[in-house]
Amino acid sequence: MSEIVWTIAGSDSGGGAGIQADLQAMRSFGVHGCSVITALTAQNSLGVEALNPVDLAVIESQLQALTHDLRPQAIKIGMLANVQQIQLVAEHLQYYRDNWETPPQVVYDPVAIASSGDSLIEEDAQSEIADAIKTHLLPLVDVITPNVHETQMLTGVYLIGPDALRDAAQRLQQWGAKSVIIKGGHWDYPQGYCVDFCRHGEQEYWLGNESVATPHTHGTGCTLSSVLASCLAKGYPLKDAFILGKAYINAGLKAAKRYGEGVGPVAHTQFPVNLADFPQVIEPGSWLGDALDFDCDSDFNYAAGFAPCPERLGLYAVVDSLDWLALCLQNGIKTVQLRIKDADADNLEQDILRAIELGKTHQAQVFINDHWQLALKHGAYGVHLGQEDLHSANLKEIQDAGMRLGLSTHGFYEMLLAHNYRPSYMAFGAIYPTTTKDMSGQIQGLEKLRHFVPLMQPHYPCVAIGGIDLMRMAEVVETGVGSVAVVRAITEAADPQAAIAELQQAIAGESE
Numbered sequence: 001m002s003e004i005v006w007t008i009a010g011s012d013s014g015g016g017a018g019i020q021a022d023l024q025a026m027r028s029f030g031v032h033g034c035s036v037i038t039a040l041t042a043q044n045s046l047g048v049e050a051l052n053p054v055d056l057a058v059i060e061s062q063l064q065a066l067t068h069d070l071r072p073q074a075i076k077i078g079m080l081a082n083v084q085q086i087q088l089v090a091e092h093l094q095y096y097r098d099n100w101e102t103p104p105q106v107v108y109d110p111v112a113i114a115s116s117g118d119s120l121i122e123e124d125a126q127s128e129i130a131d132a133i134k135t136h137l138l139p140l141v142d143v144i145t146p147n148v149h150e151t152q153m154l155t156g157v158y159l160i161g162p163d164a165l166r167d168a169a170q171r172l173q174q175w176g177a178k179s180v181i182i183k184g185g186h187w188d189y190p191q192g193y194c195v196d197f198c199r200h201g202e203q204e205y206w207l208g209n210e211s212v213a214t215p216h217t218h219g220t221g222c223t224l225s226s227v228l229a230s231c232l233a234k235g236y237p238l239k240d241a242f243i244l245g246k247a248y249i250n251a252g253l254k255a256a257k258r259y260g261e262g263v264g265p266v267a268h269t270q271f272p273v274n275l276a277d278f279p280q281v282i283e284p285g286s287w288l289g290d291a292l293d294f295d296c297d298s299d300f301n302y303a304a305g306f307a308p309c310p311e312r313l314g315l316y317a318v319v320d321s322l323d324w325l326a327l328c329l330q331n332g333i334k335t336v337q338l339r340i341k342d343a344d345a346d347n348l349e350q351d352i353l354r355a356i357e358l359g360k361t362h363q364a365q366v367f368i369n370d371h372w373q374l375a376l377k378h379g380a381y382g383v384h385l386g387q388e389d390l391h392s393a394n395l396k397e398i399q400d401a402g403m404r405l406g407l408s409t410h411g412f413y414e415m416l417l418a419h420n421y422r423p424s425y426m427a428f429g430a431i432y433p434t435t436t437k438d439m440s441g442q443i444q445g446l447e448k449l450r451h452f453v454p455l456m457q458p459h460y461p462c463v464a465i466g467g468i469d470l471m472r473m474a475e476v477v478e479t480g481v482g483s484v485a486v487v488r489a490i491t492e493a494a495d496p497q498a499a500i501a502e503l504q505q506a507i508a509g510e511s512e
Contacts, residue, residue, distance in 0.1 A: 002030065002031055002032045003030075003031045003032070003073045003074075003230075003233040003234055004031065004032050004034060004070050004071065004072045004073060004233070005026050005031045005032070005033055005034070005072055005073065005074045005075070005076060005226075005229050005230055005233050006033075006034045006035070006036060006066060006070075006072045006074075006075045006076070006104075007019050007022035007023065007026070007033060007034070007035050007036070007075075007076045007077075007078065007226060007229075008035075008036040008038060008063075008075060008076070008077045008078065008080075008089060009022055009035070009036075009037075009038060009076070009077065009078030009079050009111070009222065010037070010038050010039035010040070010041055010051075010078060010079035010081070010111070011037050011039065011040050011041060012041055012043055012219070013040070013041060013042055013043055013044070014043050014044045014045055014218075014260070014265075015259075015265065016045070016218040016219045016264070016265030016266075017218055017219035017221075017222045017265065018041065018078060018079065018219075018222060019035045019037065019078075020219075021219035021222040021223050021226065021265065021266070021268070022035070022076060022078065022222055022223075022225075022226040023035065023226075024223075024268040025222075025223045025226035025227050025230065025248070025268060026226055026229075026230050027268075028227075028248065028268055028269065028270055028271060029227060029230035029231065029234070029244075029271060030230075030234075030271075031073075031230045031233055031234065032070075033226075034066050034070050034072070035062075036059060036062040036063055036066065037054055037058075037059075037062065038053065038054055038059060038078075038079055038080055038081060038085055039051055039052060039053045039054055039079055039081045040052040040054065041079075044260055044262065045218070045258070045259060045260030045261060045262035045263055045264060046260065046261055046262035046263075047262065051081060053081035053082055053085065056084055056085065056088055059085065059088060059089075060088065063092050067092075071100070071104075072104045072233070073102075073104055073105070073232075073233035073234075074104050074105045074106070074107065074229040074230070074232045074233035075093075075104045075105070075106050075107070075229065076107045076108075076109065076225050076226050076228075076229035077089065077106065077107070077108045077109065077137075077141075078109050078111045078222055078225070079111040080111075080129075080137075082129065083128050083129055083132045086129065086132040086133060086136055086137055087132065087136055089137070090136035090137050090140055093106060093137075093140040094140060097140065104233075105142045105143075105229070105232045105233070106140060106141050106142050106143070107141075107142065107143045107144075107145065107225050107226075107228045107229040107232065108137060108138075108141045108143070108144045108145070108177075108225075109144075109145045109146075109221050109222060109224075109225035110133060110144060110145075110146050110150050110154065111150075111221065111222070126153070130153060130154055133154065134154070134175045134176075138172065138175040138176035138177045139175070139176030140176070141176065141177045141178070142177075142178045142179060142232070143177070143178070143179045143180070143181060143225075143228060143232075143238065144172055144177045144179075144180055144181070145180075145181045145182075145183060145221065145224060145225045145228065146172075146180075146182060146183070147182075147183045147185060147186055147221055148182070148183070148184070148185075148186040148187050149186060151165075151168050151172075151182050152168075154172065155167075155168045155171045155172060157171065159182070159187060161189070161292075161293070162197075162206075162292045162293065162294070165182050165197045166197075166199070166204070168180075168182065169182060169197065169199040170199070173199065178200075178201070179198065179199065179200040179201070179238055180197075180198070180199045181196065181197070181198045181224075181228070181242060182196065182197045182198075183196055183220075183221060183224065184196045184197070184208075185217065185220060188211070189292075190288070190291040190292070192210060192211055193208050193209065193210055193211060193288065193291075194208065194209055194210075194211045194212075194279075195207070195208040195282070195288070195292070196208070196242075196246060196279070198238070198239070198242050200238050200239065203239075205239050205242060205281075205413065206281070206282035206288075206289075206292070207242065207243065207246050207279040207280065207281060207282065208279055208280050208282050208288045209246070209250060209278075209279040209280060212250060212253035212254055214253050214254070214256050215263055215264075216253070216256035216257060216258060216263055216264030216265065216266070217253065217256070217263065217266060218263045218264060218265040218266065219265045219266050220249055220252075220253070220266050223248070223249060223252065223266055223268070224245045224246070224248075224249055227241070227244060227245040227248050227249075228241045228242070228245050231244055231245070236411070236412075237411060237413075239411070239413035240411040240412040240413050242413070243278065243279070243281075243412045243413045243416055244271075244272060244412055246278070246279045247272035247277045247278040247279065248269070248271075248272055248277075249266065250277040250278070250279070251267075251269045251272055251274065251277040252266040252267040252268060252269055253266055253267075254267075254277070255267035255269060271451060272455075273451075273454060273455070275419075275455050275456075275458075275459070278416055278455075279416070280416070280420070281413065281416045281417045281419075281420060282294070283417070283420065285302045286302070286420065301394055301395055301396045301397075302395065302396075302421075303395035303396045303398070303399040303421065304420065304421050304422045305399070305422045306398070306399055306403070306404055306405040306421075306422065306423055306424045307382075307399075307402045307403065307404050307424060308404075308424060309365060309382070309404055309406075309424045309425050309461050310365070310461065311461055311482060312461060312482035312483060313334075313335040313365065313425065313461050313463060313482060313483035314333075314334060314335060314482075314483055314484075314504075314507055315333055315335070315483075315484060315486065315500075315503050315504050315507050316333075316335040316336070316337065316463055316465075316483045316484065316485040316486070317333050317335070317336045317337070317485075317486060317487075317490055317500075318336075318337045318339055318369075318465070318485050318486070318487045319336065319337070319338060319339065319487075319490070319491065320338075320339055320340055320341070320491075321340075321351075322338070322351045322354055322355060322358075324490070324491055325338055325355050325358060325366070326358055327496060327497070328490065328500065329358055329359070329361075329362040329364055329366075330362075331497055331500045331501070332500070332504065333364070333500060333504075334362075334363075334364045334365060335364065335365045335367075335483065336359070336364060336365070336366050336367070337366075337367040337368075337369055337384055337406075337485070338351070338352065338355045338366065338367070338368055338369060339369035339370075339384075340352075340369070340371070341370070343370075343371070348371070348374070349374055349378075352368055352371060352374045352375065352378060352380070353374075353378045355368065355380075356368075356375075356378050356379065356380045356381070359380075359381055360381075365381050365382065365404070366380065366381050366382075367380070367381065367382040367383060367384045367404070367406055368380045368382070368383050368384070369383075369384045369385075370383075370384075370385065370386075370389065371383075372385065372389075372393045372394070372398060375403065376394075376397060376398060376401055376403065379401075380403060381403070381404060382403055382404030382405065382406060382424060383398060383403055383404070383405060383406070384405075384406040384407075384408070384427070385405065385406070385407055385408070386407075386408045387407070387408060387409070387410075387414050387417065387418070390407075390417075390421065395421065404424035404425070405421070405423045405424050406423060406424060406425045406426070406427060406463070407421065407423045407425075407426055407427065408427050408429070408465075409426055409427065409428050410428075410429065410430070410442040410444065411442070411444065411448070412448075412451075412452075415428070415452065415455070415456065419456075419459075423460065424460070424461070425460050425461040425462070425463060425483070426456055426460045426461075426462055426463070427462075427463040427464075427465050427485065428444060428448075428449060428452045428456075428462060428463065428464060428465070428481075429442075429444060429464060429465035429466035429485075430442055430443055430444060430465065430466025430467055431443075431444055431445065431446065431449055431464050431465065431466045431467060431468060431472075431476060432445075432466055432467025432468065432472065433466075433467050434466045434467040434487070434488075435488070443466075444466075446475060446476070446479065449464055449476070449479045449481065450479045453479050453480045453481050454480070457480065457481070457482060461482055461483060462481050462482055462483065463481070463482075463483040463484070463485050464476050464479070464481045464483070464484050464485065465484075465485035466485075468484055468485070468486055468489065469486070469488070469489040470489060470499070470502055470503060470506060473503060473506040473507065474506060477506070477507055484503075484507060486503060489503060490503070
């Protein structure tokens with residue numbers, strides 16, 4: 001069953017923003033969009049000519065009708081034209097939170113000023129509306145997505161640099177919003193770039209890309225918040241929804257065109273399929289990080305571009321002992337990872353050295369998990385690291401030694417973060433729940449894998465990992481992924497040698 005997302009927003013008679021944009025964006029992400037109309041605007045591509053708030057009883061009747069039959073996983077809120085509308089919507093959100101077993105996630109785009117500069121709230125009540133937002137709505141909001149002007153209107157913080165964005169976001173959180181995304185379309189800092197900021201709890205995420213040169217930007221804010229709501233409804237973590245929303249907007253700006261005499265709307269395309277549309281994850285030490293004056297750890301050693309692997313790694317065995325590694329190599333597996341989590345194991349260095357020697361004997365790709373110092377010391381073919389290791393491992397030494405680097409990714413944000421380093425291969429998971437490690441909240445599933453493969457596989461060998469066995473192998477390989485990592489499918493098999501043969505045949509049969 002498709003996820004349901006509501007949009008509580010105004011209608012744009014010009015078709016470029018408001019619920020018209022919301023429903024198109026939701027359709028692009030495969031959710032069912034429902035609408036509650038709060039205002040009827042008279043506008044076209046040249047601007048807003050009239051704002052006509054909908055009567056409270058009419059809004060109430062729309063909410064009641066949807067509540068009885070089409071309960072949402074997420075709600076996107078856009079234009080609320082007056083204090084009374086804010087209070088009414090807040091009352092309903094509070095009811096959902098108090099009475100529904102699974103309350104919807106709420107994304108609020110505080111529509112106040114259109115891209116054209118036109119006011120979209122009743123001008124004689126702007127200060128009262130701002131107070132009502134802070135008092136009634138923000139404590140019920142999971143994500144608020146103001147642009148620069150709206151951020152300054154709500155917080156009084158003038159956004160003159162990264163620290164000001166942080167201060168404004170923290171202020172919005174103090175008033176109750178769980179997460180804040182400040183859209184950078186009007187910021188232009190650094191010049192020529194669009195930088196967006198997300199504060200999720202205590203975590204920060206910065207995204208940046210060159211500004212797309214087009215005047216046709218109508219509806220970008222509505223569209224971004226609708227994509228966020230759609231992704232959250234589908235179970236994506238906010239950082240992934242943030243990445244996908246930006247990629248969708250970038251693709252839409254590139255395809256935007258004029259319909260009337262004025263500004264055209266952002267185009268509605270599809271789930272992002274072009275890596276060039278995705279923003280860069282900004283880190284300390286990167287060019288954009290330096291431009292934004294991010295603090296950089298003096299021990300940070302950035303490196304990008306590692307020695308290549310074969311384009312398709314095939315069956316990839318992940319084992320925790322030298323005996324299992326030897327059995328896999330003896331039975332024809334050419335890509336194996338030795339994953340010994342006990343850093344204090346008595347025979348750790350000897351096992352790593354022997355694993356490297358066995359890999360050379362069998363002309364195979366043996367990767368050492370985590371223990372990059374020992375892998376480096378003994379000349380391993382490659383090392384596999386998790387995202388948490390990127391700032392602690394000496395990446396420059398690994399690169400200079402010609403070792404391959406494999407990186408784990410759990411979702412689209414981590415995919416783009418890994419892409420900063422141009423690794424030798426990229427692993428994506430967990431595809432299914434697994435008992436080998438706690439992957440709570442990181443299950444990706446086949447749908448995400450189908451999106452991941454065409455984005456990354458033209459650039460890197462891709463590995464699917466997590467809970468994959470012989471029964472699931474065919475549907476995983478059907479996604480086009482060039483390598484499938486298995487753990488228990490071999491080590492817990494009644495006949496490991498037979499299991500290896502069957503797994504190899506399953507991969508070979510699907511790829512032919």
